[in-house]
Amino acid sequence: MPSLQLVFAAAALLALGVWAALSLHLLAIQRRRIATRQLIADAIALLEQSHVRKLSLAERIDRLRPIAAGASRELIMHATADRETPDPAFRALLGYLTDRWGLDTLLRDGSAHTSTRDRWRRITALRILYRSNHTAILDLLARAVDQTDVEVADAALTLLGSSHESRAMDILFDALRAQRHPASRIAMHIEQSPQLIGARLRANLGDRDPVIRLWCATLLARYPEQPIEAELASLTADADPRVRKAAIQTLGKIGDEIAAGRAVHLLTDPFAYVRAHAARALGELVRTDLADRVAPLLGDADWWVRLAARESLEMMGSDVWPVLMRSLNHPDRFVQNGAAEVFQNLGVLDSLIVMEAATDNPGAIKIDMLRRIAAAGGVRFTDSLVERAGPVIGPRIRNLLATIGLQHVGAA
Amino acid sequence: MLNVLTLSILIALVYLAVVATIAIVAALRAGGRRNDDNEDHQALAVSRFTIPVSIIVPVLKPSAAVRRTVASLLELNYPEFEVIVVVEGQSGIVLKLLARDWQLEAREFFYRQTINTADVRRIYRSGRDSRLMVIDKIGHGPSDAINCGVNVSRYRYVMPIAPAATFDRDALLRMMTAAVRDPANVVGASGHLELGESSTTTGTARLAARFQRLASARSMMDSRLGWRYLGAGLGPTGGVNVWRRDAIVKLRGFSAAAADPDLDMMFRLQTNALEGGGRFDRGTNVFGHVGPQQMRDTLKIGVRRQQAALEIVSAWARGRGRRFDLRTLAYFIGSEILTPLTQVWIVAATVFGAAAGRFAWISVLLALALLSFGNAAVSNAALLLRGSAAGGPEQGELQQLLKAGPLDFVLYRAMLAAARVVAIVRFVGGITRREPAVN
Numbered sequence: 001m002p003s004l005q006l007v008f009a010a011a012a013l014l015a016l017g018v019w020a021a022l023s024l025h026l027l028a029i030q031r032r033r034i035a036t037r038q039l040i041a042d043a044i045a046l047l048e049q050s051h052v053r054k055l056s057l058a059e060r061i062d063r064l065r066p067i068a069a070g071a072s073r074e075l076i077m078h079a080t081a082d083r084e085t086p087d088p089a090f091r092a093l094l095g096y097l098t099d100r101w102g103l104d105t106l107l108r109d110g111s112a113h114t115s116t117r118d119r120w121r122r123i124t125a126l127r128i129l130y131r132s133n134h135t136a137i138l139d140l141l142a143r144a145v146d147q148t149d150v151e152v153a154d155a156a157l158t159l160l161g162s163s164h165e166s167r168a169m170d171i172l173f174d175a176l177r178a179q180r181h182p183a184s185r186i187a188m189h190i191e192q193s194p195q196l197i198g199a200r201l202r203a204n205l206g207d208r209d210p211v212i213r214l215w216c217a218t219l220l221a222r223y224p225e226q227p228i229e230a231e232l233a234s235l236t237a238d239a240d241p242r243v244r245k246a247a248i249q250t251l252g253k254i255g256d257e258i259a260a261g262r263a264v265h266l267l268t269d270p271f272a273y274v275r276a277h278a279a280r281a282l283g284e285l286v287r288t289d290l291a292d293r294v295a296p297l298l299g300d301a302d303w304w305v306r307l308a309a310r311e312s313l314e315m316m317g318s319d320v321w322p323v324l325m326r327s328l329n330h331p332d333r334f335v336q337n338g339a340a341e342v343f344q345n346l347g348v349l350d351s352l353i354v355m356e357a358a359t360d361n362p363g364a365i366k367i368d369m370l371r372r373i374a375a376a377g378g379v380r381f382t383d384s385l386v387e388r389a390g391p392v393i394g395p396r397i398r399n400l401l402a403t404i405g406l407q408h409v410g411a412a
Numbered sequence: 413m414l415n416v417l418t419l420s421i422l423i424a425l426v427y428l429a430v431v432a433t434i435a436i437v438a439a440l441r442a443g444g445r446r447n448d449d450n451e452d453h454q455a456l457a458v459s460r461f462t463i464p465v466s467i468i469v470p471v472l473k474p475s476a477a478v479r480r481t482v483a484s485l486l487e488l489n490y491p492e493f494e495v496i497v498v499v500e501g502q503s504g505i506v507l508k509l510l511a512r513d514w515q516l517e518a519r520e521f522f523y524r525q526t527i528n529t530a531d532v533r534r535i536y537r538s539g540r541d542s543r544l545m546v547i548d549k550i551g552h553g554p555s556d557a558i559n560c561g562v563n564v565s566r567y568r569y570v571m572p573i574a575p576a577a578t579f580d581r582d583a584l585l586r587m588m589t590a591a592v593r594d595p596a597n598v599v600g601a602s603g604h605l606e607l608g609e610s611s612t613t614t615g616t617a618r619l620a621a622r623f624q625r626l627a628s629a630r631s632m633m634d635s636r637l638g639w640r641y642l643g644a645g646l647g648p649t650g651g652v653n654v655w656r657r658d659a660i661v662k663l664r665g666f667s668a669a670a671a672d673p674d675l676d677m678m679f680r681l682q683t684n685a686l687e688g689g690g691r692f693d694r695g696t697n698v699f700g701h702v703g704p705q706q707m708r709d710t711l712k713i714g715v716r717r718q719q720a721a722l723e724i725v726s727a728w729a730r731g732r733g734r735r736f737d738l739r740t741l742a743y744f745i746g747s748e749i750l751t752p753l754t755q756v757w758i759v760a761a762t763v764f765g766a767a768a769g770r771f772a773w774i775s776v777l778l779a780l781a782l783l784s785f786g787n788a789a790v791s792n793a794a795l796l797l798r799g800s801a802a803g804g805p806e807q808g809e810l811q812q813l814l815k816a817g818p819l820d821f822v823l824y825r826a827m828l829a830a831a832r833v834v835a836i837v838r839f840v841g842g843i844t845r846r847e848p849a850v851n
Contacts, residue, residue: 004418008782015784019789019818022792023792025796026810029796030806117443182592182593184592185461188461378520380532384520
């Protein structure tokens with residue numbers, strides 16, 4: 001039986017050997033990496049020379065041959081798929097790639113994968129084939145989207161989203177329906193598509209699948225020219241709250257009179273996120289006349305709705321101050337706080353108090369207004385006000401607040 | 413006949429040899445070829461459907477780095493986010509710096525205090541960038557600062573980040589990859605913060621920085637070869653994490669009592685029945701970099717991490733967390749507890765045997781040589797994988813790291829091992845008198 005010392009010695013030698021071998025391997029890889037980078041740079045530089053650019057494709061490929069002879073297929077794929085590669089160089093590299101290894105290999109790479117490395121090849125092949133407008137590309141992309149492999153599907157969705165082919169949009173809509181990947185991810189690519197699909201989205205507003213209805217309603221915000229207000233308005237009564245939310249969200253961006261009416265209706269929706277989006281829609285439509293309908297939501301049971309109500313009132317601008325003043329008397333502390341915060345954020349409070357602090361004889365009405373806003377805001381609110389006013393006016397405001405008994409007004 | 417001591421050393425050696433072989437073979441199979449980033453962030457970066465994020469920067473002590481971090485955060489290439497800086501305790505200098513840069517104005521913000529925290533003194537909004545909010549609060553530790561940020565945050569995901577980190581403009585897009593791909597189930601995701609050399613480090617500090625860089629590479633190898641195949645995840649030491657806000661709130665925020673609040677939260681998130689699933693994704697992406705750590709800080713982090721690992725195992729053993737994926741737990745115990753302790757055991761048992769006259773002292777030296785080169789070989793495998801992604805070490809740095817590899821075990825990991833032993837002693841002895849926070 002060998003002694004422990006012998007075991008340690010043999011194992012240490014083995015470990016030393018492995019370490020040394022791996023070190024050499026790493027350094028060799030690093031050297032190869034530098035060389036390949038140089039090779040790619042040289043190839044692109046050659047193809048970008050003005051006299052080479054004027055040559056026919058076959059001649060350019062011939063020029064490339066001596067430089068690229070030592071390059072692996074993956075290296076050429078890498079250079080070809082690079083978005084930074086200029087178009088003439090891309091054509092020449094693609095020609096070289098298919099001449100040397102065959103188009104079938106590239107198509108095979110783009111159609112399936114098993115290992116991680118295969119996945120890289122597949123995505124790269126799809127990018128190359130897409131850029132070259134290959135006839136099979138949409139079939140390959142459709143197959144990739146059908147896969148559960150997220151990385152391959154993501155790459156395919158991105159390419160489809162940038163395609164001008166109407167079939168690309170069919171594939172994206174099929175993917176949305178299949179729900180194999182998050183709908184928001186697919187919708188993102190549909191929205192960024194260069195294709196104009198307003199009519200198609202409109203046609204799908206009545207789809208049986210609520211996911212399709214909600215995304216069509218959401219995506220229609222990009223098409224303000226479509227006469228869709230009435231159709232979207234009808235979706236605000238949809239059984240699915242997500243669809244109602246999407247409809248009112250888009251109406252807030254592109255709607256008008258009908259939109260405001262539907263938004264008011266949805267302010268009492270049982271679902272908080274629908275109420276929040278209805279409030280925001282009224283803000284985006286700048287319906288100051290409806291501010292009194294939004295103000296009660298400052299005291300909503302759901303915090304997100306309260307926040308949306310504040311934002312909505314702020315979007316409507318300083319004309320909402322009479323509504324805010326009434327809210328200061330609301331028995332709900334949340335409503336008072338919210339109204340005070342909106343006053344603060346609109347700048348109404350600051351201009352009011354600075355004006356009053358500057359005068360020796362502040363008006364009674366304004367002082368009453370100040371007292372109510374400050375009382376609704378609480379201690380930190382008034383302290384922030386004094387601090388915001390700065391070292392010159394701040395002390396005067398503190399005095400003013402003190403004279404009306406409001407420097408410290410109780411708990412927030 | 414083999415005695416128990418020798419047998420235990422041999423078993424430990426076999427275990428380490430198996431682990432090292434698996435890591436090296438897997439790294440070689442994955443290869444060192446440069447894998448381009450398959451992610452196309454362009455669409456995400458401009459889409460209104462990309463999930464918005466609240467970024468929380470807890471500032472626990474005055475630091476000029478906050479200015480740079482806030483500026484870098486507001487430059488991030490991401491469609492919708494807010495930055496909430498929570499300044500704890502003596503906040504004067506930091507507030508002054510930020511006020512100068514960002515025209516801060518005291519503005520009250522009525523928020524929902526869903527998690528209890530120490531009092532907020534003042535809330536500031538930036539006049540220059542409406543996405544920036546600064547909170548001045550009474551100091552109560554890092555967990556409290558993050559919880560305060562969670563209370564104030566508006567968006568579905570929150571990401572706490574230390575002020576010292578540097579990152580590129582696409583860092584948040586990389587960070588959110590898992591959440592964007594599976595928003596229904598991902599309650600958290602982690603990215604790596606690589607420790608590295610700074611141009612100002614010299615001498616032993618530079619050597620320590622190289623050891624830290626090797627540790628970062630090993631951690632990334634761990635993520636790439638191990639964690640990505642597991643059903644659940646526990647993030648790397650000192651990484652950056654993004655969390656789903658509602659899940660954090662449901663668990664009443666980060667625990668101030670836990671040795672490592674992040675690790676504690678990862679465990680709790682995946683062992684509690686959360687609506688809409690609950691998976692923490694340990695990502696392989698690099699979020700950014702931090703300069704070299706002081707050795708003192710490294711040891712503190714080492715102690716905390718070991719204690720947190722023991723807390724998790726202890727909580728699981730007491731039946732709190734039976735829902736946790738068993739394979740993940742086994743992998744976690746293997747990498748965080750068993751492997752480092754096995755190394756400690758080989759050295760300790762050999763020294764003990766030599767002192768007791770059972771082995772020659774040369775055995776101790778051979779054991780150290782074996783562990784040093786074995787560890788260096790695994791580090792090389794990690795460097796091989798690191799080199800296949802963007803930002804890997806270039807020729808000069810790679811050579812330095814390869815040379816530093818064999819010294820790592822004796823000069824750096826020995827100290828970390830000591831920190832782990834301290835953590836174990838504290839945990840077992842109940843010196844901390846702290847109840848494990850995991851439940």
